[in-house]
Amino acid sequence: MKGPYSIVFLLFLVLAQAAVAQPQVQRNDDIRSELAALAERVGRLEDENAMLKQRNDALERRVEELRAPEASVRRSEPAPAPPRGPEPPVSPEPRPWYESVKVSGYLFGDAYAVLDQHDPDIEGQNGFWIRRGYLTFDARVAQDWSARLRFEVNSPGDFESNSKLEPFVKDAYLAWKHDSHEIDLGLSSTPTFEFIEGFWGYRSIEKTPLDLYRVGKSRDLGIAYKGQSPNGGIFYHAMLGNGAGDGSETNEGKKVMGALGFKPAHGLVAQLYVDYEDRPGATDRSTLQAFLGWAGERSRYGLQYAEQERGVDGAPDESVAVASAFGIWELTRRGSLLARYDRSFDGYPDADSIPYLRIANDTPFDLAILGWEQQLNERISLTPNFEYVRYRENRGEPALDDDLYGRLTLYYQF
Secondary structure, rough: OOOOOHHHHHHHHHHHHHHHHHHHHHHHHHHHHHHHHHHHHHHHHHHHHHHHHHHHHHHHHHHHHHHHHHHHHHHHHHOOOOOOOOOOOOOOOOHHHHHOOEEEEEEEEEEEEEEOOOOOOOOEEEEEEEEEEEEEEEEEEOEEEEEEEEEEOOOOOOOOOOOOOOOOEEEEEEEEEOOOEEEEEEEEEEEEEEHHHHHOOOOOEEEEEEEEOOOOOOOEEEEEEEEOOOOOOOEEEEEEEEEOOOOOOOOOEEEEEEEEEEEEEEEEEEEEEEEEEEOOOOEEEEEEEEEEEEEOEEEEEEEEEEEEEEEEEEEEHHHHHHHHEEEEEEEEEEEEEEEEEEEEEOOOOOOOOOOOOOOOOOOOEEEEEEEEEEEEOOOOEEEEEEEEEEEEOOOOEOOOOOEEEEEEEEEEEE
16 A cells, blocks of 8 residues: 555554553553552551560560569568468458438527425526537447437526536446347436436426436436337336445445336336435335336327335434326417326425425425427427426425426527
């Protein structure tokens, strides 16, 4: 083929080969680029691996250095003794003292006025006083063992002294309690009126008769045992004490006290109490007391009779006796009416030293208490109340003028 056609044909072949070769060249360039990038990544990885190897070698050298002294000590130590059995259990850490001690207390006092009095020296007297304050520490000592330390403070209450309030120890005993039985060692409550005072429930208004007229004491130093039957139908409290109350022993005589209670029916309770006190000379004393109580849903009632025989040196024996009845009626959700009547058949030789309530000595009398308790909340109450003493004829002598006390009593506990 010659001429222009051959030239055209040759030109066509060159262009076709160029067209075929162009994509191949492009692909080769891409492959070379990828290989270069891959080589660069491999280089970086090799550098990082070398650095890691250096760090690993350094750590291994450090571990060997730390192990060297320990291995040296181990080589110098004797071989360990063979095991002797399981290790004893580790005792728990002791609890902080404040988690095993409970602090509580209460206080009550009055704004009072002597509205009428057989003794003109105190008629019309009025003011404020604190009749009792308790600060109590109860501690758990060990399994079945506990302890109590209680302090009391009060005003003199004799209408004459203006001394400061001075606390003294009221309770200090160690108690063992198991199931429904308890043994108290030390200065603790006596069986004389502990149960009756709890049933009466208004110590803030007035003491129970044997406490008020000083026939018995609320505390004594000695050993006490109390408890109840499994079904609670029988309960008891016995005590052997000094007979000195919360004071110190001053003679070799002792006092034996015992109370036995019964719950024959729902809400009904009865208790018998007896004691004998060995006192110096011919001044021994013995007491007999009976109590009957009933508690309903919104009221409760109590009847009590007690008498005490008192020996007197060089004179005939004396006898004092008292009967008492009370009733409590819950008339509103936070308000209760309370009333009590005591009858003293013979009077008391030291009645004029009764705190907060001056009564004539050796004179028969009747005491009436009337009050209304208004609870401000569960721990605070305010009770307006009156105490009225009516005297009776005494061995042919005309009766003395009556006594009347008005009080507004504040009570709170914490």
